[in-house]
Amino acid sequence: MPPSADNVIARLRELAIETPSWGYGDSGTRFATFPQPGRPRDVYERVDDAAEIHRLTGTAPAVALHFPWDAVEDYGELRAHIEARKLRVGAVNPNLFQDPDYKLGSVTHPDAAVRERAIAHLLECVEIATELGSTAQSLWLADGTNYPGQDDLRARRRRMLDALARVHAVLPPAQELLIEYKFFEPAFYATDLADWGSALLTCQKLGDRARVLVDLGHHAQGTNVEQIVALLSEEGRLGGFHFNNRKYADDDLVVGSVNPFELFLIFCELVASPGPLPRLTIDQSHNVEAKVEAMVLSVTNLQEAYAKALLVDGQALVAAQQAGDVLAGHEALLDAFRTDVRPLCARARRELGAAEDPIAALRASGYAARVAAERETHQEISR
Numbered sequence: 001m002p003p004s005a006d007n008v009i010a011r012l013r014e015l016a017i018e019t020p021s022w023g024y025g026d027s028g029t030r031f032a033t034f035p036q037p038g039r040p041r042d043v044y045e046r047v048d049d050a051a052e053i054h055r056l057t058g059t060a061p062a063v064a065l066h067f068p069w070d071a072v073e074d075y076g077e078l079r080a081h082i083e084a085r086k087l088r089v090g091a092v093n094p095n096l097f098q099d100p101d102y103k104l105g106s107v108t109h110p111d112a113a114v115r116e117r118a119i120a121h122l123l124e125c126v127e128i129a130t131e132l133g134s135t136a137q138s139l140w141l142a143d144g145t146n147y148p149g150q151d152d153l154r155a156r157r158r159r160m161l162d163a164l165a166r167v168h169a170v171l172p173p174a175q176e177l178l179i180e181y182k183f184f185e186p187a188f189y190a191t192d193l194a195d196w197g198s199a200l201l202t203c204q205k206l207g208d209r210a211r212v213l214v215d216l217g218h219h220a221q222g223t224n225v226e227q228i229v230a231l232l233s234e235e236g237r238l239g240g241f242h243f244n245n246r247k248y249a250d251d252d253l254v255v256g257s258v259n260p261f262e263l264f265l266i267f268c269e270l271v272a273s274p275g276p277l278p279r280l281t282i283d284q285s286h287n288v289e290a291k292v293e294a295m296v297l298s299v300t301n302l303q304e305a306y307a308k309a310l311l312v313d314g315q316a317l318v319a320a321q322q323a324g325d326v327l328a329g330h331e332a333l334l335d336a337f338r339t340d341v342r343p344l345c346a347r348a349r350r351e352l353g354a355a356e357d358p359i360a361a362l363r364a365s366g367y368a369a370r371v372a373a374e375r376e377t378h379q380e381i382s383r
């Protein structure tokens with residue numbers, strides 16, 4: 001028997017998604033950026049948008065931050081602003097990909113002085129995380145090479161391991177280090193952390209508090225992401241997710257929009273994993289869609305994928321697998337996937353004090369028009 005509706009709702013109520021501060025501001029492609037009315041002008045307004053997502057969904061209680069994009073003078077003030085909006089700080093994300101110094105790499109750079117700069121930023125992010133009460137530093141490196149012979153692949157790996165070991169060594173007990181991989185871009189010949197295996201080996205070398213972060217957009221076409229999730233979970237190294245959806249590359253489309261079945265299968269692996277859910281963060285920088293609404297839709301898509309995974313009849317699945325009944329096992333998954341879980345999710349949200357239909361509630365609330373008026377008519381604020 002699948003679990004009861006009450007059980008599913010109890011588990012749904014515990015789902016906690018982190019939304020990304022960097023997903024609320026203007027973004028675009030390398031061809032153009034399309035400014036949206038009401039876009040937040042600073043981290044405080046990005047937090048306000050994140051709070052609106054949580055108000056509507058009841059399931060987005062944390063905001064992940066990116067530095068230096070979200071840097072402020074007074075982190076106590078920022079933390080108070082976040083907590084006053086009933087949010088907490090999610091993972092702190094360092095940025096080692098924009099400074100001209102990092103053209104040839106950051107922690108893998110051939111010049112030791114550049115590597116020291118990169119390490120100093122990672123150590124600064126440990127301090128920022130401490131001040132903000134964050135429990136993770138989530139690291140994605142843009143490091144890589146574009147041409148064979150451009151640099152020594154093994155030396156780059158050793159430089160990276162030395163640098164990250166220094167960061168891991170000073171992590172306070174409350175913090176962990178999440179290591180994200182990406183198979184290409186911005187480097188096109190060799191990415192220093194290209195896949196889950198490279199990230200896992202790195203974590204195993206660093207120590208217990210380093211775990212792998214899986215960004216759904218960072219794999220080659222056809223990769224079985226749910227199997228990667230199962231493997232990392234079995235190794236005790238599944239640190240978390242960056243949720244988005246992709247069609248071709250690192251597209252950052254709304255999670256669950258292109259391949260909801262893949263998302264469901266990933267949640268099936270999470271439901272099968274012992275212990276609490278790992279860190280679940282959205283990593284989407286939208287180009288043409290309304291940003292707050294896109295983030296609400298992303299959270300409701302995650303709620304639905306989780307609800308469907310919770311509805312799988314585990315006994316029927318195991319019985320089919322043990323009987324070698326290939327399609328019965330598959331059909332046990334399809335039964336759950338085809339269930340319309342919208343009423344269940346609406347009930348869970350109602351019990352959380354959120355909106356039964358968050359998209360309709362957002363549209364009816366006038367939030368977009370209000371922030372468009374407030375944020376356009378005032379001078380650029382500086383805090």
Ligand code: RM4
Nearest residue numbers: 093140180215242250283
């Ligand atoms: C990268 C990666 C990182 C994110 C940046 C903005 O592709 O996904 O997680 O911090 O984009």
Ligand code: MN
Nearest residue numbers: 140215242283
């Ligand atoms: Mn990511």
Ligand code: MN
Nearest residue numbers: 215217250283
């Ligand atoms: Mn990405």
